[in-house]
Amino acid sequence: MKLGAALTGIWPSTSALHLLTSESRTNSQQVLHRKKHMNEHASTEAPAPVGESQRLKLIDALRGVALLGILLMNIPGFSMAQYSSEAYRSDPTNVNFWVSAVISVFFEGKMRALFGMIFGAGVVLFVTRKEQNGQSATWLFYRRMFWLIIFGLIHAHLVLWIGDILYLYGICGMIVFLFRKVKPIYLVLGVPLVAVVDFTAGTMFYQHIRTQRIAYVEATEAAKANKPMTEAQQQALKNWRELEKTFIPNRDDAKDNTRKMKSDYLTVAGYLRPLALELQTKLVIIEVWDSIALMLLGIALYKWGFLSGQWTNQSYWKMLAIGYGLGLPLVSYNFYHHFLHNPTMEASLARMEVVPIEWTNLIYPFQRILLVLAHVSAIILLYKANLFPRLFRSLMAVGQMAFTNYIMHSVICTLFFFGYGLNYYGELQYYQIYFVAIAIWIVQLIVSPIWLRYFLFGPLEWLWRSLTYWKVQPFRRLSAQ
Numbered sequence: 113m114k115l116g117a118a119l120t121g122i123w124p125s126t127s128a129l130h131l132l133t134s135e136s137r138t139n140s141q142q143v144l145h146r147k148k149h150m151n152e153h154a155s156t157e158a159p160a161p162v163g164e165s166q167r168l169k170l171i172d173a174l175r176g177v178a179l180l181g182i183l184l185m186n187i188p189g190f191s192m193a194q195y196s197s198e199a200y201r202s203d204p205t206n207v208n209f210w211v212s213a214v215i216s217v218f219f220e221g222k223m224r225a226l227f228g229m230i231f232g233a234g235v236v237l238f239v240t241r242k243e244q245n246g247q248s249a250t251w252l253f254y255r256r257m258f259w260l261i262i263f264g265l266i267h268a269h270l271v272l273w274i275g276d277i278l279y280l281y282g283i284c285g286m287i288v289f290l291f292r293k294v295k296p297i298y299l300v301l302g303v304p305l306v307a308v309v310d311f312t313a314g315t316m317f318y319q320h321i322r323t324q325r326i327a328y329v330e331a332t333e334a335a336k337a338n339k340p341m342t343e344a345q346q347q348a349l350k351n352w353r354e355l356e357k358t359f360i361p362n363r364d365d366a367k368d369n370t371r372k373m374k375s376d377y378l379t380v381a382g383y384l385r386p387l388a389l390e391l392q393t394k395l396v397i398i399e400v401w402d403s404i405a406l407m408l409l410g411i412a413l414y415k416w417g418f419l420s421g422q423w424t425n426q427s428y429w430k431m432l433a434i435g436y437g438l439g440l441p442l443v444s445y446n447f448y449h450h451f452l453h454n455p456t457m458e459a460s461l462a463r464m465e466v467v468p469i470e471w472t473n474l475i476y477p478f479q480r481i482l483l484v485l486a487h488v489s490a491i492i493l494l495y496k497a498n499l500f501p502r503l504f505r506s507l508m509a510v511g512q513m514a515f516t517n518y519i520m521h522s523v524i525c526t527l528f529f530f531g532y533g534l535n536y537y538g539e540l541q542y543y544q545i546y547f548v549a550i551a552i553w554i555v556q557l558i559v560s561p562i563w564l565r566y567f568l569f570g571p572l573e574w575l576w577r578s579l580t581y582w583k584v585q586p587f588r589r590l591s592a593q
Contacts, residue, residue: 169508170421170495175230176511181223183521183549184215189275190525191545193538194366202455208542217443225484228403231281232410233419239292256580257285268388272381273522279392284400288407296412303405310401315469317398322464328352358390370538374531421492428489435486442479509560516570517556524552
């Protein structure tokens with residue numbers, strides 16, 4: 113979580129929304145035809161995982177892109193010591209500055225947005241297929257989300273990745289399920305309502321920290337002037353110290369935290385688990401709104417046929433032009449503003465003392481959704497043109513095994529960077545950690561399709577399905593036995 117960032121929802125531009133709604137008219141007949149066709153084959157068989165022939169390959173490929181892209185955003189959390197970015201983020205002569213710029217402009221928030229949208233589409237796919245076969249999906253779906261929450265807790269507290277999204281998505285999925293049958297236009301119109309709540313919650317959190325910061329500064333000034341400390345001022349010092357122990361470490365704390373991260377498993381766990389617990393309890397109320405908005409938008413985009421490639425190429429080109437044409441200037445300004453006003457933590461805190469609301473954060477949801485829609489349009493155009501077919505087949509396999517591959521990111525990175533593994537934490541420059549990310553990409557793009565030649569699911573997908581259906585699912589392909 114970035115200090116002072118008011119977490120906001122997402123809302124497409126007027127032009128993008130017009131393009132979405134107009135294209136949906138053409139696709140509504142296709143959706144009805146598809147539903148009719150599937151209903152003709154409805155059965156009363158026991159619930160079972162989706163068959164391979166029923167999978168939407170483009171959705172799998174988009175999920176694969178999102179999964180690999182998320183690693184670009186997560187890997188600094190595994191590898192970089194606190195305050196290490198200050199060495200380059202205000203220095204355009206440093207290669208790390210430009211790597212950071214590219215990541216921030218093109219990927220930051222966009223890959224998680226895509227992942228959330230695909231998750232929302234997945235809610236509809238999971239439930240619709242069950243209901244069209246005359247099966248009740250409610251209990252099955254909530255059991256599926258319950259196990260996702262459990263996996264998220266294991267991921268955060270045993271694998272030790274505090275940036276886990278499984279726990280959050282399990283909670284959000286339970287809420288989004290209630291809106292699965294709402295018309296797409298209402299889902300999209302509901303997104304700004306969620307965004308208002310999201311921005312309000314984020315701003316309240318920001319102002320809570322700001323209040324504590326101002327009280328702390330006043331208390332330290334009184335102490336420097338040798339004035340008697342009031343009880344409120346003493347409490348202000350304690351409150352700020354508690355924040356330093358968690359999300360705003362001072363420089364001495366940062367050095368100590370690096371030492372902990374380069375130590376044994378129990379020491380690393382002792383440092384990270386309280387942070388994970390804070391995120392999963394006190395701060396989850398702030399985090400849920402953004403993910404809910406993305407999932408609702410994903411449901412709408414799927415129902416409109418955007419995510420499944422049903423639009424015309426001309427429409428995707430229009431969306432690409434709108435997204436990049438409007439989104440790139442906005443995100444570039446966002447980056448430049450951060451470059452000017454947040455070169456160091458001290459500068460960020462000083463700005464917090466005088467800026468009660470960071471209104472520039474409102475740019476984030478606009479540029480984010482514009483760019484992710486442009487990214488998706490570009491990917492779909494490449495897919496429909498049958499360019500890079502081998503790459504897309506690998507991306508489909510990565511997406512089909514997204515759960516396993518996501519956890520593997522954490523297992524590989526913790527063992528490579530943390531002290532109980534190879535202990536590269538804080539040892540590499542910013543640009544160098546992306547060589548590790550690319551290596552992981554290559555491995556997963558190669559191994560995932562090979563694995564699926566012999567097995568029906570990834571190992572964690574198989575476990576999740578077996579727990580969801582409360583029945584051991586087939587695992588090996590018959591041809592491989």
